[in-house]
Amino acid sequence: MHILGARRPSFATAPERRPSSHSAPSIAPSTRSRRSSHQFVLRDNESIIHPPEPYDPDDKDTQDDPDLKLFAYPFWAPELADVRKAYLIPVAMVTTFMCIVVWLFFGLYWASLFNVSDRAANLSGWIINRDNSTIGNALQDALLAASGNRTVSWSSRDPALYPSPADVMHAVDPNYDTWIVVDIAAGATDALRRAQLSADPAWDPASVVAMYYSDARSYQTYPGMIISPTNAILAAASTRVVRQLAQQTFANNASALAATLRDAPHTLIGALDVRAVNMHPWNNPVAIAPTFVGMIYLLILAFQVTMASFMSRQAIKNHLTFRAYLAMRFCTPAVAYIFISLMVSLINIAFELPYGASFSYGAGFMIWWCLSYTGMLVCGLALESVITIIGPKFIGIFLIFFIISNVSVANYPPEVMNRFFHYAYAMPFYQMRQVYTTILFDTGKHIYILKYFGILWAWMALILLTMPFIVWIDYNRVRHSRLHGDGTAPSH
Structure with missing residues (x-):
């Protein structure tokens, strides 16, 4: 592919040339006759159409300067000044032009990736708080407080609009109404309080908060811009609200606290765990x-x-x-x-x-x-x-x-x-x-x-x-x- 300094190919029937007086008469005519029998000749690059012909020192197509010896000079030989210049100038021009191309075009791709995490707020996230009590309100407030600060923009949605998990998943994918939904279970606060008081060993920390998303929608975007920040916010808020709830539950009941620490410590430490529901994982x-x-x-x-x-x-x-x-x-x-x-x-x-x-x-x-x-x-x-x-x-x-x-x-x-x-x-x-x-x-x-x-x-x-x-x-x-x-x- 030519870029600069190359001649356009000329497509015409090659004229039959007379053999040089210095060439062997038995070889040159047959070579020329074979050449003229082809349909057309590319003067700039004959090898595209024909195989290359044997070198002829008297052929002006293969030697521009008859005074130069064949295969006899180092690159910087003074005798090659003109042909060396004819070689280096186009290379220098192409190199300069490619440097300009780098700044004109390559920067476009670099710019597309520049500071994308700073614009995470352009992505939407929903909170469906079915609890409306201590746990639900604490998690909701934490997400709303972090909204737009290098995280998705969070907003609350009426649980009545999405009564079942299937409705929530449908909103995320295939509807693409939002990028992620944090769904807080109804009665979460009361359920955890009962588990703490009764030292329930069957308490499931993942039964309270579910996070719905579809990773295959954009596998580059979800891990760093959506999932990781959301998990960090929910983990910090969960630790605070569980400690707050335990203080309220066992304020005047030290014996119950001791029993819970012995029989069901997971209701006090790590009592809330986010259940990730990746509907369409990028798994290939x-x-x-x-x-x-x-x-x-x-x-x-x-x-x-x-x-x-x-x-x-x-x-x-x-x-x-x-x-x-x-x-x-x-x-x-x-x-x-x-x-x-x-x-x-x-x-x-x-x-x-x-x-x-x-x-x-x-x-x-x-x-x-x-x-x-x-x-x-x-x-x-x-x-x-x-x-x-x-x-x-x-x-x-x-x-x-x-x-x-x-x-x-x-x-x-x-x-x-x-x-x-x-x-x-x-x-x-x-x-x-x-x-x-x-x-x-x-x-x-x-x-x-x-x-x-x-x-x-x-x-x-x-x-x-x-x-x-x-x-x-x-x-x-x-x-x-x-x-x-x-x-x-x-x-x-």
């Missing part, structure tokens, strides 16, 4: 591959098809009508992506990814394949359009930008990133990741899949509306040059 590490890095690979594979198509169509493009040329530009990658996306989908089976977690196994596979194909088609046709505008020299730079702008919003939910990154809701990788997660871990509503596909189809519609005009401008320019000019206009 292999899923990281297709839901993050795998999407980058899909884009790179689409890029390879784009470049192969660009190099291969030069011999035929000038002989096609515009309609045939446009159809070729669209149909070639569209067909190629069917098989590539199928292979990418099949490799997941080898590593036992659970296509059947949310749908039947076959349906999950087909949805995955369709999504991968749609994503490749969107990204690949976008590259097809852009290479027509900026040419092959700079398409690699656009690829870097396209990858970074997508992966920057594929890790954390947009709620915890700077508002600039809310463009995530329109990006292909974000839509693909949401559907992949739904298929593998049964997160979210199935109807949301149509929304995510719809956004990808909107990208497709935009590309299909603009690509014909982009291709026509380039096609018409080259056609006019070939018919009325010198026939040397570069084409993309």
Whole structure:
């Protein structure tokens, strides 16, 4: 891939050249005849089409300076000053340009991860206090007091709206109404007081507080930004409220306190323990591959098809009508992506990814394949359009930008990133990741899949509306040059 300082490839039938007087007559003519029998020659890189020919010291294509000896100089030899300069200047230009690219594009990804924990308050958490007594009020007050201080924003909800655990779980996932719910059992205070007084050895510390969440919704977000802070707040508040309750219960009953310490110490120490209900755990590490890095690979594979198509169509493009040329530009990658996306989908089976977690196994596979194909088609046709505008020299730079702008919003939910990154809701990788997660871990509503596909189809519609005009401008320019000019206009 050329970036700077490279000539555009010229695609024309190679003229038959006369053999040099210094060449062996029995070899040079046959070499030239074989060369002229090929369809076309890439002057910049003939090895793309042909194997390299034997070196000819009198061939101007292989030696620019006939006064230089072959294989005879160290790198810094004075005799190589001109050719060394021709080598180093483009390398220096590319290096400088890449340094600029680092600051232009790489910072986008770094910024997407910068201070995300400071924006945890943009995530919501609910408290359902069914106790409305000492324990329930103490835990509720502790969460509300910490709300927004590098933790989720907590709010209380009426228990009547969520009468059963199933209703609570439904609010967390698939409805996505909130990120986490702390549910305090009804009668918790009275139950613990009775257990302390009776020294009940059957007391279950995990029977009072339940914490509902769905880790697979965003496995990067939950552990550090939601679960750990919530556990720390509840642990500190539980210790205080149990001590307070014990002081009230045994204020004038020292003998009962001694009996409880002997027979049921867990009602006084560690009497409250949070029961974590992870409805959809991220329990398959292999899923990281297709839901993050795998999407980058899909884009790179689409890029390879784009470049192969660009190099291969030069011999035929000038002989096609515009309609045939446009159809070729669209149909070639569209067909190629069917098989590539199928292979990418099949490799997941080898590593036992659970296509059947949310749908039947076959349906999950087909949805995955369709999504991968749609994503490749969107990204690949976008590259097809852009290479027509900026040419092959700079398409690699656009690829870097396209990858970074997508992966920057594929890790954390947009709620915890700077508002600039809310463009995530329109990006292909974000839509693909949401559907992949739904298929593998049964997160979210199935109807949301149509929304995510719809956004990808909107990208497709935009590309299909603009690509014909982009291709026509380039096609018409080259056609006019070939018919009325010198026939040397570069084409993309």
